[in-house]
Amino acid sequence: MSAPAILPTGDIAAPATWRGELRALALLAAPLVGANLLQMAVYAVDVVFVARLGEVEFAAATLGVYLYGLVLWALTGLTGAVAPIVAAELGQRRHAVREVRRSFRMAMWLSALAGAPFLLLLAHGEWLLGAAGQDPRVAARADAFLDILLWALIPAVLTGVMRTVAAALGRPAYALVIAGVAVGVAVLANWLLVFGAGPVPALGLEGAALASLVTSVAMMLAYVAVLLRDAKLRRWHLFGRWWVPERARIGQIVRLGAPIAVTVTLEGALFGGAGLLMGLIGVTEVAAHAVALNIASLAFMIPLGIGQAATIRVGLAYGAADRAWIGRAGWTALAVGIGFMAVTSSLILLAPRPFVSIYLDMDDPANAEVIELALQFLVLAAMFQLFDGAQAVAAGVLRGVQDTRVPMLIALFGYWAAGFGVALLLGFAAGWDGIGIWTGLAVGLAVVSLLLGWRWTMRERLGLLPA
Numbered sequence: 001m002s003a004p005a006i007l008p009t010g011d012i013a014a015p016a017t018w019r020g021e022l023r024a025l026a027l028l029a030a031p032l033v034g035a036n037l038l039q040m041a042v043y044a045v046d047v048v049f050v051a052r053l054g055e056v057e058f059a060a061a062t063l064g065v066y067l068y069g070l071v072l073w074a075l076t077g078l079t080g081a082v083a084p085i086v087a088a089e090l091g092q093r094r095h096a097v098r099e100v101r102r103s104f105r106m107a108m109w110l111s112a113l114a115g116a117p118f119l120l121l122l123a124h125g126e127w128l129l130g131a132a133g134q135d136p137r138v139a140a141r142a143d144a145f146l147d148i149l150l151w152a153l154i155p156a157v158l159t160g161v162m163r164t165v166a167a168a169l170g171r172p173a174y175a176l177v178i179a180g181v182a183v184g185v186a187v188l189a190n191w192l193l194v195f196g197a198g199p200v201p202a203l204g205l206e207g208a209a210l211a212s213l214v215t216s217v218a219m220m221l222a223y224v225a226v227l228l229r230d231a232k233l234r235r236w237h238l239f240g241r242w243w244v245p246e247r248a249r250i251g252q253i254v255r256l257g258a259p260i261a262v263t264v265t266l267e268g269a270l271f272g273g274a275g276l277l278m279g280l281i282g283v284t285e286v287a288a289h290a291v292a293l294n295i296a297s298l299a300f301m302i303p304l305g306i307g308q309a310a311t312i313r314v315g316l317a318y319g320a321a322d323r324a325w326i327g328r329a330g331w332t333a334l335a336v337g338i339g340f341m342a343v344t345s346s347l348i349l350l351a352p353r354p355f356v357s358i359y360l361d362m363d364d365p366a367n368a369e370v371i372e373l374a375l376q377f378l379v380l381a382a383m384f385q386l387f388d389g390a391q392a393v394a395a396g397v398l399r400g401v402q403d404t405r406v407p408m409l410i411a412l413f414g415y416w417a418a419g420f421g422v423a424l425l426l427g428f429a430a431g432w433d434g435i436g437i438w439t440g441l442a443v444g445l446a447v448v449s450l451l452l453g454w455r456w457t458m459r460e461r462l463g464l465l466p467a
Contacts, residue, residue: 021325021332025309029336031176032167033305038179040301042186042215049190050208057205060141063129064209067142068149070268071118075153076160077264078114081257082107083308084315084399086168091319097236104165104238106250110257111157122150141205148209152216159216162223168312171226171233178222182215189214259408260399266408270415270444277427277437285434287370291359292377292438296385299344303337303389307396310337314400321466330397330456334390341389349382377438384442387449394452401464403455410451419444 015021043065050061082103089099121128126143130136163175189211196202203210227233271293278285310333317325348355353362356374360367398407423440426432432439459465 015328018328018332021313021328022336025306025313025329025332025336028167028172028312029306029309029333031172031174032308033302035163035175035179036301036305037298038176038183040298041183042179045183045186045190046208046212049194049211050205053194053204053208056135056137056141059135059138060145061205061208063134063138064125064142064145064149066272067125067128068122068146068153070265070272071122072153072156073268074261074265075111075115075118075157077260077262078257079107079111079157079161079253080164081253081260081399081404082161083164083168083311084318084402085252085256086165087312087315087400088319088402090168091316091322100165100169100236101238101240102246102249103253104161104236105242105244106246107161107165107253108158108242109245110250110253111161112154115154115157118153119150122146122153145205145209148206149212152213155216155220159220159223162220162227164308165238166223166226166233167308168315169233169236171230172309174223174226174230178219178226181222182219185218186211186215256399256402256404259404263395263404263408263411266411266415270419270441273420274423274437274441277423278434281427281433284369284373288373288377289434289437291356291370291374292381294359295348295355295378296381296388299341299348299385300388300392302340302344303392306333306337306340307392307394309333310393310396311399314397315402318401318466323460323465326401326459326465330400333397334393334453334456337389337393338386341385345382345385348378348385352378352382373434376435380435380438380442384445387442387445391445391449391452394449394456397456398452398464401459403459403464406455407452410455411448414448414451415444418447 015024046061046065051058053061085103086100089096089103123146124143125146126139129139129142134142163178166172166174190208191197192200193203193207193211193214195207227238275286275289275293278289310330313329313333314326317329352375355378356362356371360371360374362371395407398404419440421440422443423437426436426439427434428436430436455462455464
């Protein structure tokens with residue numbers, strides 16, 4: 001085994017023991033997990049305020065956020081390829097300051113260049129939703145909502161790049177602090193702009209979109225301030241020579257990031273497609289699906305953060321060409337991710353009612369049918385939590401060794417051929433309705449997690465490791 005790599009910051013990058021790797025992963029993953037959970041809280045704030053505006057406004061915001069979120073998720077995946085690249089550069093110690101700065105600069109460029117065309121797409125929200133057969137009133141209001149919200153897209157993608165690079169350079173705690181401040185900004189901005197206060201007029205749905213824009217810009221500016229003022233991060237001169245293009249580097253990010261963008265889009269579209277299928281069955285099914293999916297999504301933030309940290313830890317080892325460290329970092333992350341999801345799965349399976357009560361009044365007879373169906377969906381959610389956590393972390397460790405193309409093909413097959421295919425078969429042909437659709441989701445996640453896990457296990461035979 002090669003000697004531990006010493007980063008320019010003086011940190012020991014390669015713990016010699018499994019306990020040391022576990023500690024390093026925990027220090028990196030904990031603030032990222034916390035930041036992910038707080039980001040969910042920011043979205044929840046928007047929902048709480050918009051839900052009081054009426055059925056049409058709430059439906060318009062829901063559909064608008066879905067379109068916006070799908071684009072944001074894809075662009076974040078594209079530019080998120082900077083994480084394994086920067087980590088590998090740190091592991092190599094090859095002119096790390098210059099190389100990291102180049103990667104950061106080109107990821108920031110890519111955020112703006114790739115985001116610009118999607119601004120035009122989101123500006124035609126009414127046409128997109130009309131083509132999807134949505135209510136014309138809802139489509140028109142969603143269009144007005146998106147006309148404002150779309151300007152938050154590029155700031156949000158830029159924020160993702162800065163958060164990733166700050167974490168890779170040893171400052172992951174800023175993600176937690178800034179996300180916490182963002183919750184406060186979101187509450188204040190929604191309160192002022194949606195319902196109005198003092199001299200500020202009530203702007204309703206448009207106010208909610210403007211509040212999201214304010215929150216996104218505030219987060220972006222906070223990260224800029226951190227990168228410029230933090231003593232440790234300032235030494236990297238990340239904004240130096242920002243006007244200089246690096247074609248080879250931006251090409252590297254695109255080659256690695258494009259499959260990631262496709263993968264996360266395939267996954268997001270699977271759950272969006274499941275929601276559309278629920279709509280073909282009935283309103284009760286849609287409501288129960290939304291409740292169960294929100295609970296599952298909240299639990300998913302834990303392995304997502306662990307996977308993000310695993311990409312950096314494995315990437316450091318990959319850059320150092322230390323095969324033993326690669327294995328130690330990857331297996332540690334997988335064990336921690338699956339372990340956490342085993343706990344959340346057990347909680348959901350053994351005591352689902354307290355989770356549902358967060359969203360629905362359990363004593364209201366009008367909610368009885370939705371509650372019963374949501375509880376049934378949660379049984380399946382508890383079953384696929386392990387697979388969901390495993391695939392999130394497995395994707396992260398494979399990105400650490402810069403393997404993204406085949407995982408994209410695995411996602412295409414697992415999510416859509418297996419998952420969506422089973423959802424259609426059981427939900428409609430077999431007459432299982434919503435239970436069949438959720439079974440399809442579970443099958444899709446299981447197939448993807450097993451195939452990604454197999455690929456990680458076979459990493460040496462498949463030639464994924466450095467020489």
